[in-house]
Amino acid sequence: MDFWTRLLGGSQKKQAATNNPQQRLVRFKQKYNQILQIWHKTHSLSNDxxxxxxxxxxxxFLTTTLNDESRSPAPHLCLNFAASQQIYTAVSKIAATSHDEHVVRDGVGFYAALIDSEEEDFLENDVFAASLMNFIGRTIGAGSMGVGEDIEADIVELLFGIAAKIRLQPEILPVWFTTHAADSNGRLVNQKVDFAGITQKEDFPLCYQLIDHVHHEGRIGDFARTGLLYIFDSSSKSHALEQWIVNSDLPTLMATGLGALYSQLSRKLSILHPRKDLPLILSLSDYVEMQSNPQADSLFSPDFQVHLETFLSYLTFWQDVLEHCGSTEVRHTLIDHFQVLFLQQLLYPSLLESSDVDGGSAVAVLTYLRRILDALDHPELVHMILHYLLALPDYTPSSPRTPRSPAAIKRRQSLMLLGAPEKEDDRMNPSLFNLVDLVLSSTESRNPQTVIAALKLTTVILGKNHGYALGSLIKIIDAHHKEPNRTVGALNTELATYLSLAVGLAGEAGVDDAYNSHLKDKMSLLESHPCSLKALALPVSPSHRLEFFESEISPRDVGPHYLIPEDPLFRSLLDLLLRFLTNDVETNLGLTETIITLGACSQLRLEGWISVEPSNYHFQAAEPVPEEFSTENLRDMWKANRQPRWNSSATPPLLACLQSLQGQVEALRADIQDFDEHVTNRKQAFHVHEEISEAIKSTPQIKSTRPSTELPAGSWTPQVPKHVLESAGTPSRTQSPRGRKEGLDLRHTPTASPAPSKFGGQTLVGSPSRGMSPLPAPRAANRQSTLMADVFSNLAEVANSDVLKRRIRFRQPADSQTVEVMLSKYQPPPKEPVEGGDMEAEMKDDIREASLGHIITNVVILQEFVLEVVALMQVRASLFSEVRFA
Structure with a gap:
């Protein structure tokens, strides 16, 4: 018993000795002196x-002792000793000359312990700042020893922590930032400022280290970008720092860094999905027949995705800097450099040099522009890009811009001189060729990838930045009356016409459920459209702003307007729609989304392109008014509810095009046996696939135990609106015909029994109710994978059947707006060679072909699109009061 008592007692004495400040200091000094002795006695530390x-x-040992002492009661003798003897200078020299990663890592840990102690005012000490930055410069600076990525991340995190302290405590900024060439008023003297600015790394080495690492991925880039955000935020509290940034080469480095990342992106791009990972809707079409340029990089390759995401993250960083920078001078300088060095000298020339002939450069530029506009929400950046690329005329903003300082004006003049060519004829002017020209030419391309890329970019501009599209992408005329001219009776007639057309295309199965789902989707789309926000928002006080970003620039106000029927973009969309059955599936999904997005603007009247112009209404002559509507008010209501008729010449272009497509489907239905059965099976295939996918999503997932890579708790991170985060990546529309949500759901359940499939009398992988049943927990993932594999195997079997492989040819005669279905019994005999004129005319005909399986998939998509149009018209009428009831 005495043995255990002595043992425990000895342990208690040892613990007490450890917590004794005096004894802790003695051990700390001994270990520090041992380090110095080893350093002095070693002839070449890097080789030992x-x-x-x-x-x-x-x-x-030193780091552990400091951390333990920081958590212990005062006095903190070791920290006092470290501060008074400036032992960090020796640690800096030893670690920098060791060229050993372990020593460097532990040296970084020692500095972190001093900073985290928040005692002895280390961050306010000039010697501490100089020793730390000298150590970092010799470790990860230019010509340094080079360390591992994890050590580099620890060093950048250390810099991030210092920048955070500077932001919270502006009084310590002079320790880390000095202007050696400034006069008593803080103005830089005896310096020649050119377009690149002044490079003075010795003034603010912390800032330059951060700018050197903002392009990195992962933790390094995140800490560097956030730390640099703190520096720009601190410029609003220091006039000297503000002027230093304006005159330095920091804005140039940021702009050229963005340009360097953009230049690393592939000049030629293929947006075709990998064949091994084709979504279901693409696998049930002729998508595999599309060929990409072997010289083009794939949009879906991991390497390209890394480069693209790095560029977009740095672009978002620009947006965060402008949003959080409180200095107007700095913000204007950054915007000027973005405009000249990136937009005018890099982005626009890439647009100008793009071509549809070389098989990928036009696709690349259109895709990059779409991702850029999709990622940006800062009004000044968006305005600058679209105003320049669309060659929009200048207009006076609602609020005057803040005047610039003389230094900012000189920097802008230097930049403009840099971008000016020697000869006026060499000037690249968007008025000669701009984004509108590229989009219009791309939508008429014979390359499906170019068409897809153009449609996706158009959708982003119409959806997010509709005000910039007016008068540029789409030609309009202003509406001078606000009261609606359409009547509720005309609306009901038009809805019935479109619904009848939808049922005629692909049958009644699932139409009700699909239409109800589209109503919800369109309500969400219309409520979130930028043109709808002002119309639906409640009145607010002048001090309460709706915009997330405060800006002096905004797009012009969008008033009521009509779409000109001869609008080139709309005519291109109709031409694509006329060839809907032979288009590739992704083109059709992009086309329908563009048209729906165009119709989502609350200020764009539907008359003349979707709806009938009210002046073309015809009512039954001398139709008697019912007795129950004898009073004047009721009589007006009865008149508004009458269902009009109209001549064929007054049919809206969109409806006329859809009726032409219905005629093509009727010709196929008359010639192909079991055509409706094939369509029903295809709809059921999408439905079963969706049920299985939803069952897989509903299966509980095991939570990941991987450590978080986010910034430390309590640190400030840039705040981005939720809708920006949700739309940062453009949703895929290649899962099912619906195409309006992530995954392109096809939610409707057939109201009639599904037609029997061709799998030897069996139904398609069981009934829908079985597909919705939860899978058992044991080996659920394996069963899900097996089930999905069976689905794709069965569907592929159907798609490859001889009947669905049948090729059908369509011909659009030259200078004609009709497409003929060239069925086997209708094909004319070959013409004699002597008829040279006729043969030449036939060569100009647009002849396309597709398999029956491909056409059936497009018919299902077309029905969904018509239902979307109906839902859009109905929701608009109720949400924006677009029809008269009296």
């Missing part, structure tokens, strides 16, 4: 692994 190991363990 044993000495480096002893020093590394010594640094660890």
């Amino acid at each position: 692994g044993e000495a480096c190991g002893d020093i590394s363990r010594g640094f660890q």
Whole structure:
């Protein structure tokens, strides 16, 4: 018993000795002196692994002691000793000359312990700042030893922490930032400022280290970008720092860095999905027949995705800097550099040099522009890009811009001189060729990838930045009356016409459920459209702003307007729609989304392109008014509810085009046996696939135990609106015909029994109710994978059947707006060679063909699109009061 008592007692004495401040200081000094002795006795530390190991363990001991003391009650003698003796200078020299990663890592840990102690005012000490930045410069600076990525991340995190302290405590900024060439008023003197600005790394080495690492991925880039945000935020509290940034090369480095990342992106791009990972809707079509340029990089390759995401993250960083920078001078300088060095000298020339002939450069530029506009929400950046690329005329903003300082004006003049060519004829002017020209030419391309890329970019501009599209992408005329002219009776007639057309295309199965789903989707789309926000928003006080970003620039106000029927973009969309059955599936999904997005603007009247112009209404002559509507008010209501008729010449272009497509489907239905059965099976295939996918999503997932890579708790991170995060990546529309949500759901359940499939009398992988049943927990993932594999196997079997492989040819005669279905019994005999004129005319005909399986998939998509149009018209009428009831 005495043995255990003595043992425990000895342990208590040892613990007490450890917590004794005096004894802790003695051990701390001893270990520090041992490190100095090893350093002095070693002739070449970088070549002595044993000495480096002893020093590394010594640094660890010092760091552990400091961390323990910080958590212990005062007095903190070790921290006092470290501050008074400036032992960090020796640690900096030893770690920098060791060229050993272990020593460097432990040296970084030692500095972090001093900073985290928040005692002795280390961050306010000039010697501490100089020793730390000298250590970092010799470790990860230009011509340094080079360390591992994890050590580099620790160093950048250390810099991030210092920048955070500077932001919270502006009084410590002079320790880390000095202007050696400034006069008593803080103005830079005896410096020649050119377009690149002044490079003075010795003034603010912390800032330059951060700018050197903002392009990195992962933790390094995140800490560097957020730390640099703190520096720009601090410029609003320091006039000297503000003027230093305006005159320095920091804005140039940021702009050229963005340009360098953009230049690393592939000049030629293929947006075709990999064949091994084709979504279901693409696999049930002729998508595999599309060929990409072997010289083009794939949009879906992991390497390209890394480059693209790095560029977009840096672009978002620009947006965050402008949004959080409180200095108007700095913000204007950054915007000027973005405009000249990136937009005018890099982005626009890439647009100008793009071509549809080389098989990928036009696709690349259109895709990059779409992702850029999709990622940006800062009004000044969006305005600058679209105003320049669309060659929009200048207009006076609602609020005057803040005047610039003389220094900012000189920097802008230098930049403009840099971008000016020697000869006026060499000037690249968007008025000669701009984004509108590229989009219009791309929508008429014979390359499906170019068409898809153009449609997706058009959708982003119409959806997010509709005000910039007016008068540029789409030609309009202003509406001078606000009261609606359409009547509720005309609306009901038009809805019935479109619904009848939808049923005639692909049958009644699932139409009700699909239409109800589209109503919800269109309500969400219309409510979130930028043109709808002002119309639906409640009145607010002048001090309460609706915009997330405060800006002096905004797009012009969008008033009521009509779409000109001869609008080139709309005519291109109709031409694509006329060839809907032979288009590739992704083109059709992009086309329908563009048309729906165009119709989502609350200020764009539907008359003349979707709806009938009210002046063309015809009512039954001398139709008697019912007795129950004898009073004047009721009589007006009865008149508004009458269902009009109209001549064929007054049919809206969109409806006329859809009726032409219905005629093509009727010709196929008359010639192909079991055509409706094939369509029903295809709809059921999409339905079953969706049920299985939803069942898989509903299966509980095991939570990941991986450590978080986010910034430390309590640190400030840029706040981005939720809708920006949700739309940062453009949703895929290649899962099912619906195409309006992530995954392109096809939610409707057939109201009639599904037609029997061609799998030897069996139904398609069981009934829908079985597909919705939850899978058992044991080996659920394996069963889900097997089930999905069976689905794709069965569907592929159907798609490859001889009947669905049948090729059907369509011909659009030259200078004609009708497409003929060239069925086997209708094909004319070959013409004689002597008829040279006729043969030449036939060569100009647009002849396309597709398999029956491909056409059936497009018919299902077309029905969904018509239902979307109906839902759009109905929701608009109720949400924006677009029809008269009296």
